[in-house]
Amino acid sequence: MSEANSGPGRVTREQRGHVFLIGLDRAGKRNAFDSALLGELALALGEYEGNDDLRCAVLFAHGAHFTAGLDLMELAPKLADGGFAYPEGGIDPWGVSGTRRTKPVVVAVQGTCWTAGIELLLNADIAIAEHDARFAHLEVLRGIAPAGGSSVRFVRAAGWSDAMRYLLTGDEFDAAEALRMRLLTEVVEPGQALARAIEYAERIARAAPLGVRATLLSAFTALDDGDTTALALLDQQLFSLIRSEDAREGVMAMLQKRAPVFKGR
Numbered sequence: 001m002s003e004a005n006s007g008p009g010r011v012t013r014e015q016r017g018h019v020f021l022i023g024l025d026r027a028g029k030r031n032a033f034d035s036a037l038l039g040e041l042a043l044a045l046g047e048y049e050g051n052d053d054l055r056c057a058v059l060f061a062h063g064a065h066f067t068a069g070l071d072l073m074e075l076a077p078k079l080a081d082g083g084f085a086y087p088e089g090g091i092d093p094w095g096v097s098g099t100r101r102t103k104p105v106v107v108a109v110q111g112t113c114w115t116a117g118i119e120l121l122l123n124a125d126i127a128i129a130e131h132d133a134r135f136a137h138l139e140v141l142r143g144i145a146p147a148g149g150s151s152v153r154f155v156r157a158a159g160w161s162d163a164m165r166y167l168l169t170g171d172e173f174d175a176a177e178a179l180r181m182r183l184l185t186e187v188v189e190p191g192q193a194l195a196r197a198i199e200y201a202e203r204i205a206r207a208a209p210l211g212v213r214a215t216l217l218s219a220f221t222a223l224d225d226g227d228t229t230a231l232a233l234l235d236q237q238l239f240s241l242i243r244s245e246d247a248r249e250g251v252m253a254m255l256q257k258r259a260p261v262f263k264g265r
Helices: 035-050 072-080 116-122 150-158 160-167 175-180 193-206 209-225 227-232 234-241 245-255
Strands: 010-016 019-025 056-061 105-109 112-114 126-130 134-136 172-174 186-188
Touching (some): 010 035, 105 193, 112 116
Parallel strands (some): 019 056
């Protein structure tokens, strides 16, 4: 972990095999998102998307807290003037606008996870939190509304009644409640979220990259365009994958009773 950073937000990057670790690094401000941190995170995700050697990303935070949400003192004037945009080559970390990612993301949460932090984990594929993590959607107490997808994804995951219980009040909830509402994949002991997230990422990275991407594409298509559209594409998807080197490797590995070595081809 880096020293506590209270200046402009930074993002650390580390490649471990086929896994890409992306670390929010503004711990002195509880990793609150200023424009610098927003831009850096978008760029890191763009780098991940563009590197075929990287098969799964882990998003985590340095310090004691995942994020306190948006730094409205720094961002509000820019947002009011329409002056913030993600940098060229970046990917919206919340999946609300622009190019959608095609590769998996695992999130590790500790400490405070407010507002935009909840929306980050809702836009991830696997989300791990430590059992003493705390969550809240405070936007309605700040004069704004969730802008990173929770008005759609929180409702979809938890159901209307549970989602509105927290979206409309700003009340805090714990990791057990987040798990019950299906916002999380798993809750772990304090200090274990990042290790568990990396464990999931390494397992994903050992799978066939083309198969992983195709699975995500089908799920995203169902969310965006409906079940009928997604189902209609499944045969075409299978016919394409079955001709790949990875499909042949998967069959050979099964016959030879060994672990497959996939190349993404």
